[in-house]
Amino acid sequence: MNNLSAAAISAHCATSASHIAIETVAETGSTNADLLARIGTLPGPVLRIAENQTAGRGRAGRSWLSRPGAALMFSLAWRFKGPLHNMSGLPMAVGVALAETIVSLGVPVQIKWPNDLLRDGAKLAGILVETQKTDDAIWAVIGCGLNLLMPDELEAQIGREVASAPWLAQMDRNQLMAALLGRLAAVLAEFDDTGFAPFTERWNALHAWHGKDVVLLDNGAVMQQGRAAGVDAIGRLLLDTDQGRVEILSGDVSLRLSGTQP
Numbered sequence: 001m002n003n004l005s006a007a008a009i010s011a012h013c014a015t016s017a018s019h020i021a022i023e024t025v026a027e028t029g030s031t032n033a034d035l036l037a038r039i040g041t042l043p044g045p046v047l048r049i050a051e052n053q054t055a056g057r058g059r060a061g062r063s064w065l066s067r068p069g070a071a072l073m074f075s076l077a078w079r080f081k082g083p084l085h086n087m088s089g090l091p092m093a094v095g096v097a098l099a100e101t102i103v104s105l106g107v108p109v110q111i112k113w114p115n116d117l118l119r120d121g122a123k124l125a126g127i128l129v130e131t132q133k134t135d136d137a138i139w140a141v142i143g144c145g146l147n148l149l150m151p152d153e154l155e156a157q158i159g160r161e162v163a164s165a166p167w168l169a170q171m172d173r174n175q176l177m178a179a180l181l182g183r184l185a186a187v188l189a190e191f192d193d194t195g196f197a198p199f200t201e202r203w204n205a206l207h208a209w210h211g212k213d214v215v216l217l218d219n220g221a222v223m224q225q226g227r228a229a230g231v232d233a234i235g236r237l238l239l240d241t242d243q244g245r246v247e248i249l250s251g252d253v254s255l256r257l258s259g260t261q262p
């Protein structure tokens with residue numbers, strides 16, 4: 001596996017990402033936490049990529065476990081015009097950008113709402129979007145952990161089946177990062193102008209559980225059940241329930257096992 005290098009990532013980047021400052025570090029707690037601590041002092045977008053994280057953060061207060069060299073772990077701080085209520089679809093737009101890039105590199109992935117990337121039904125990548133409002137803008141720190149290899153002992157520690165992508169692990173990591181960054185930057189620039197609406201069809205084309213019976217969980221408790229019908233123009237999950245269609249703004253979805261009751 002080749003070394004990460006800011007200069008090499010930059011050299012491979014599309015023009016959409018040429019204005020992004022790039023930092024690589026051998027180890028840190030969390031690249032998301034690092035950038036969030038610097039919002040307000042950042043002159044422009046920054047990509048921070050780590051070989052290893054000792055306190056990786058996941059969605060809903062969970063932790064993100066990894067091993068050095070087994071995953072690509074990065075965060076991108078990006079400034080948006082806002083307003084804040086336009087930002088609800090951002091995690092789903094990021095999912096589209098990263099999924100489309102990975103598919104274009106030869107690894108078929110789909111999205112589980114809101115933005116987990118699945119390969120053959122197991123999680124290949126997780127995305128954590130954290131926003132912070134300043135006086136004149138809204139900043140988002142977009143973190144992604146993409147499993148390249150999955151050592152057995154790490155999977156055992158995570159406690160469920162996790163996907164990996166040995167094909168991507170063989171790639172030059174700087175080129176892989178540049179490909180992800182180029183498309184992500186293009187999507188973020190468009191999202192800031194238009195919101196999520198133009199990404200709706202692209203997200204729905206990648207939806208892993210379209211038409212499947214799912215349950216909506218909140219802290220492990222089943223809140224709703226219904227048939228997943230994709231997302232709407234602001235990124236809400238559409239669920240067809242016995243009481244009609246409902247729009248879901250937050251939570252985790254899981255496939256419904258037969259006999260599960262809400």
Ligand SMILES: O=C(O)CCCC[C@@H]1SC[C@@H]2NC(=O)N[C@@H]21
Nearest residue numbers: 030032057058059126127143145
């Ligand atoms: O699926 C999830 O729960 C989201 C996981 C996000 C993990 C990435 S790794 C790089 C960045 N830094 C963090 O602390 N978290 C994100």
